[in-house]
Amino acid sequence: MAVVQNKKYSFALMLTWAFLVVWLLVAAFPFLWTLWGSFKVEGDFFSKADWARALTGELTQVETGGVFTGAGYEGAWIKEEFWKAALNTLIMSVCVVTVSLTLGTLGGYALSRSTYRYAFWLLLIALIFRAMPPITLVSGYLLPFYEWNLWGHLPTAIIVLVAINQPFTLWMLTSFFKNIPKDLDESAMVDGCTPFQAFRHVIIPVMWPGVITTGLFSFLLAYNDFAVTAMLLSKENQTMVPKIASFLGTTQTKGNVMFAVSSVVSVTAPLFVLVLFFQRQIVSGLTAGAVKG
């Protein structure tokens, strides 16, 4: 009897692992495929004759003399000035993360320590704000921004992204601060600290794990944004994601698709590194709100 059951279980286990292999392929294969293909010419990556050419690179060999070519990267980064967009993205993400964490830690700390009803209402309003698609707000920005000449500049997009990011940051940090025992800052205030001093000397030293996790998600929001940056930035100030979208508009010219492919790989690479180093924090951040209820 036990043997029969064992057999049944090991069959189920095999099935489970087969499923996992399939999922692994589904999750990771597209990235590897695109990475490999980005070093080929368009005729190979989009081959009419045979899909396997993207692997072997026959046309790449004919056109460039080697099996791999960096032509897509060269064209995107140098000819189309993708480096400028990368620089803009870097500036924007760093600023968005710094500013939204500064505002968010202050607000989140206050929300976690307040026992009044309005703190709850603020969090509820933040939840409603979090639910609104950012693009609905964009149509509200355009007219005032044109009027006041704010449209098109990087700082404008930064402050807008900070604001859109606030509801999420507040929720996340409030739940982190609630885990820091109240006694810590209360005893500091009993000893004569003002609330700001208590925050500065007692809370700030112990808040970093939560702040780093929240910062990761703020970074992802700024880095991945398309709706706001595409509508609010002028062509010179474009960040990477809208820049790639603009490559797509001009794909008719031969070779330009490969610009888009190579820049897609360039945008994905830093995210890979991010997940590699901060996997634990990302997982804990995703589950923070949920598992505690």
Place this chain on the structure above:
Amino acid sequence: MKHKTFFWFMIPSLLAMLLFIAMPIVSVLIQSVYAPHEQVIVEVENCGPFGCETSTAVDQDATRELREAEPLGRFVGNDIYTDRNHLATSQVGAAWSSSTGIGDFISKLLNLPFYGALLFTLTYTAVVTPMALLFGFVIALAVNTLPKLLKGPMIFFSLLPMIVTPLIGALILFWMIDARGVLGSFIQWIANDPDLSLKASTPLTWAMLMVYGIWSSAPFAFVVYYAGLQTVPDDTLESAMIDGATPFERIRYVVLPHLLPLTTFMALIKIMDNFRVFEPIVSFNAAAHAQSLSYFIFNDLGGETQLLSSSAATSVLTIIGVSILLSPVLVRTWRDYGKS
């Protein structure tokens, strides 16, 4: 915490949200009831040797003056809401009275751009949310059986579809599904139809977008369920086992009830995220077959002439839609708070 201290701590964050979330909502509301000024037309009389004739011309100066004096435009009330591109009340009325049956009426309704976008958005939300949760749950159960050494790398690769920029994740899939790409060729080979193109058919485009949606949101469900699985109490599982429960029964009667609160939480987050579906439509270049509400707004804003009033009206309708979707949760949260 005292009111005053609370206020000083909150003020920067509040100000940011007030200026860039609350005010734009007001701004959108106002814009949606104004339309751009029409050009000022003047009648000019040209008298020649064969008599006089009147013709009309655009008075450029007067037009510019009027537009500068009132940049918002002219007040039109709810005209924009009821026009053909939004709620299309008169078209809906006409379709209702001329339709032969309910099916005919619905197909007429879906030809109107706003209702088409609404239907796609709702279908996408209704299909992707439960599918992604289910898929994530199965992955979590499967990963939980793995030896410890393999779990880390598995989680790493599983996170990728979710972390990557939506526009870019969708593009990567789109290039593979292209008729000349690897998945496209594979599908042609399966279907035995060398001319099959997923991009050309509306149902296949919808399916493609939803597959992308599930691909990109299953990892979130997986991670949360996986964390939840670690908190399932061992003694309950053990006593179920002693009572003779099969693995399936253990999942059904012990694990699932334990994970139910997580499911509600994730469903809420995923409904909010899926309702704003937008980037994949840009990446898949699918606007001809599928438009979402967000894409509809983007399209109005991005054209040659920006249709600010039209996009504002769609935005207001979208915000109303979000509030309706969220209302059960809000009411529940409010009640729970009232109890405690």
